[in-house]
Amino acid sequence: xxxxxxxxxxxxxxxxxxxxxxxxxxxxxxxxxxxxxxxxxxxxxxxxxxxxxxxxxxxxxxxxxxxxxxxxxxxxxxxxxxxxxxxxxxxxxxxxxxxxxxxxxxxxxxxxxxxxxxxxxxxxxxxxxxxxxxxxxxxxxxxxxxxxxxxxxxxxxxxxxxxxxxxxxxxxxxxxxxxxxxxxxxxxxxxxxxxxxxxxxxxxxxxxxxxxxxxxxxxxxxxxxxxxxxxxxxxxxxxxxxxxxxxxxxxxxxxxxxxxxxxxxxxxxxxxxxxxxx
Amino acid sequence: xxxxxxxxxxxxxxxxxxxxxxxxxxxxxxxxxxxxxxxxxxxxxxxxxxxxxxxxxxxxxxxxxxxxxxxxxxxxxxxxxxxxxxxxxxxxxxxxxxxxxxxxxxxxxxxxxxxxxxxxxxxxxxxxxxxxxxxxxxxxxxxxxxxxxxxxxxxxxxxxxxxxxxxxxxxxxxxxxxxxxxxxxxxxxxxxxxxxxxxxxxxxxxxxxxxxxxxxxxxxxxxxxxxxxxxxxxxxxxxxxxxxxxxxxxxxxxxxxxxxxxxxxxxxxxxxxxxxxx
Numbered sequence: 213x214x215x216x217x218x219x220x221x222x223x224x225x226x227x228x229x230x231x232x233x234x235x236x237x238x239x240x241x242x243x244x245x246x247x248x249x250x251x252x253x254x255x256x257x258x259x260x261x262x263x264x265x266x267x268x269x270x271x272x273x274x275x276x277x278x279x280x281x282x283x284x285x286x287x288x289x290x291x292x293x294x295x296x297x298x299x300x301x302x303x304x305x306x307x308x309x310x311x312x313x314x315x316x317x318x319x320x321x322x323x324x325x326x327x328x329x330x331x332x333x334x335x336x337x338x339x340x341x342x343x344x345x346x347x348x349x350x351x352x353x354x355x356x357x358x359x360x361x362x363x364x365x366x367x368x369x370x371x372x373x374x375x376x377x378x379x380x381x382x383x384x385x386x387x388x389x390x391x392x393x394x395x396x397x398x399x400x401x402x403x404x405x406x407x408x409x410x411x412x413x414x415x416x417x418x419x420x421x422x423x424x425x426x427x428x429x430x431x432x433x434x435x436x437x438x439x440x441x442x443x444x445x446x447x448x449x450x451x452x453x454x455x456x457x458x459x460x461x462x463x464x465x466x467x468x469x470x471x472x473x474x475x476x477x478x479x480x481x482x483x484x485x486x487x488x489x490x
Numbered sequence: 491x492x493x494x495x496x497x498x499x500x501x502x503x504x505x506x507x508x509x510x511x512x513x514x515x516x517x518x519x520x521x522x523x524x525x526x527x528x529x530x531x532x533x534x535x536x537x538x539x540x541x542x543x544x545x546x547x548x549x550x551x552x553x554x555x556x557x558x559x560x561x562x563x564x565x566x567x568x569x570x571x572x573x574x575x576x577x578x579x580x581x582x583x584x585x586x587x588x589x590x591x592x593x594x595x596x597x598x599x600x601x602x603x604x605x606x607x608x609x610x611x612x613x614x615x616x617x618x619x620x621x622x623x624x625x626x627x628x629x630x631x632x633x634x635x636x637x638x639x640x641x642x643x644x645x646x647x648x649x650x651x652x653x654x655x656x657x658x659x660x661x662x663x664x665x666x667x668x669x670x671x672x673x674x675x676x677x678x679x680x681x682x683x684x685x686x687x688x689x690x691x692x693x694x695x696x697x698x699x700x701x702x703x704x705x706x707x708x709x710x711x712x713x714x715x716x717x718x719x720x721x722x723x724x725x726x727x728x729x730x731x732x733x734x735x736x737x738x739x740x741x742x743x744x745x746x747x748x749x750x751x752x753x754x755x756x757x758x759x760x761x762x763x764x765x766x767x768x
Contacts, residue, residue, distance in 0.1 A: 332684030333642060333677050364611060368654075369647035376646075376681070399611050403654070406610030 224268045226357075233263070238272075244415045245280060245291035255279045289436065293423050294358050294414045296435030297393040299445040300454075304354035308338045310433065310454045311352050311391055314422070315341040317429035317455075320348075328383055330376030337377070340385075349377070349385045353392040362392050364399040371409045391422070432456040432486055439478045444469045456483045502546045504635075511541070516550075522693050523558060523569035533557045567714065571701050572636050572692045574713030575671040577723040578732075582632035586616045588711065588732045589630050589669055592700075593619040595707035595733075598626075606661055608654030615655075618663075627655070627663045631670040640670050642677040649687045669700070710734040710764055717756045722747045734761045 222230040242252045255276065262275055273295065281288035300306040312322040320341035327336050339350040351370045353362055367390060374388040390404060391412040404411045415421045426432065434456055435445055447469060453459055459466070460483055466476045500508040520530045533554065540553055551573065559566035578584040590600040598619035605614050617628040629648045631640055645668060652666040668682060669690040682689045693699045704710065712734055713723055725747060731737055737744070738761055744754045 332681045365647045368650035369643045372646035372650035372653075375650075375653075376685070403610045407654075 221265045245287040296433045299435035307354035308352045312339045331379035347385045348387045350389045355394045360394040361397045363397045367400040367404045499543045523565040574711045577713035585632035586630045590617045609657035625663045626665045628667045633672045638672040639675045645678040645682045
């Protein structure tokens with residue numbers, strides 16, 4: 213393995229495939245975490261000698277996350293956010309519950325998986341959230357690959373569903389959201405914005421992204437707890453513990469993980485520390 | 491292998507997976523070929539001893555096709571039709587060209603893969619067919635599995651595309667067709683019919699199915715030539731020879747297959763026989 217430092221090397225994706233490292237994309241991911249250019253330059257400088265042919269995206273993420281955490285707790289939490297959502301997979305059902313839980317913590321009353329008649333056919337609406345006379349219908353799309361992009365076909369079919377539901381006067385909603393844990397193509401964003409469909413992804417739209425909603429709801433997904441192994445996260449999520457706060461409300465849930473007492477204490481200590489800024 | 495005769499056995503799909511044989515579905519496929527109940531009963535009786543645990547769907551098709559051919563040339567051609575379209579795969583581009591070719595033989599002027607601006611975004615329209623002031627926009631969906639069913643999501647997004655195109659007054663079309671070589675779910679059919687999207691599949695809608703259009707156009711897909719091996723069909727299709735008539739217009743194309751003279755003659759003889767009822 214040859215150390216490059218000049219950012220010209222191949223990175224190994226989760227699939228095992230090698231791909232040219234894109235400095236631009238990496239810088240953008242750091243920007244999304246809210247860091248300014250000066251801090252980004254510092255991180256790039258420190259990372260330089262670690263950037264080697266065949267480095268995995270997972271390892272790069274961990275290296276970057278550690279460096280960001282030294283600069284800013286908030287930036288590290290933002291940077292980690294899409295990956296903390298991954299623990300909700302592999303299928304999409306927990307993502308729906310997570311989104312519903314987020315809306316509930318924002319004061320909405322929520323329903324999941326309601327089948328409603330449109331003008332032509334019936335449709336399942338993943339989440340319905342209502343507060344003070346305002347009702348939001350939501351379609352939730354979960355993908356295991358963070359690099360997946362929802363394309364214009366998804367936006368088109370969800371908008372057609374919205375129109376069919378709207379044309380039955382029994383349905384009454386003010387907004388229709390298409391929510392994903394991944395990203396949207398430019399065409400999907402253009403079409404949605406033009407046709408009145410609201411797109412929500414981890415960092416967008418500003419002020420109402422999943423991350424922003426999470427901050428407003430003061431509700432971190434449990435995937436953010438570093439000391440919790442992925443399989444233990446999945447176990448807790450499977451039992452309805454989606455947020456760090458849920459774990460603090462039911463600390464006995466940790467016992468079911470059959471860990472050492474010190475490991476269990478470490479998890480709860482981290483959970484409390486994570487919730488302290490809220 | 492145990493002979494059953496009572497139609498209670500497992501059939502082997504192309505994927506290798508075993509599945510309970512459905513007598514009802516098989517009878518429906520025979521009905522689609524246009525046979526009456528009396529002939530269907532006769533075929534079932536003759537097939538009985540051949541129906542054995544582990545029989546492949548491909549073998550069943552061949553056995554049935556041979557028996558149907560003894561009863562009716564037209565029914566055999568109808569029965570074989572979806573499989574003859576399969577030679578257009580594995581990707582969808584040749585299916586678009588086949589559909590365009592069919593419309594052309596019906597007197598339409600055609601264009602393939604035109605990108606048009608909608609109100610919100612641009613869309614590629616697979617086939618545009620115009621005749622005597624009437625214009626049809628077509629979306630073509632090809633699937634390698636004949637059992638695949640286009641679901642309501644496809645109908646929803648294609649209808650949303652139709653609406654977006656319609657809302658730009660530069661576009662001018664009278665009908666919008668969603669054409670597949672496979673099938674539609676009931677929900678997809680209900681939604682399409684309700685929202686003014688026309689669905690076309692091998693046997694539906696009656697009078698304007700792909701099969702009916704083919705008969706009207708007097709243009710068999712070359713996949714119907716029994717003596718032509720699948721790889722030779724693909725070779726000819728790749729060179730723009732989609733219809734039996736195309737082959738008769740350019741019989742030298744057979745030379746490029748490097749077959750014996752007698753085999754080449756057999757192919758052309760069968761092609762001429764197939765076209766004779768037209």
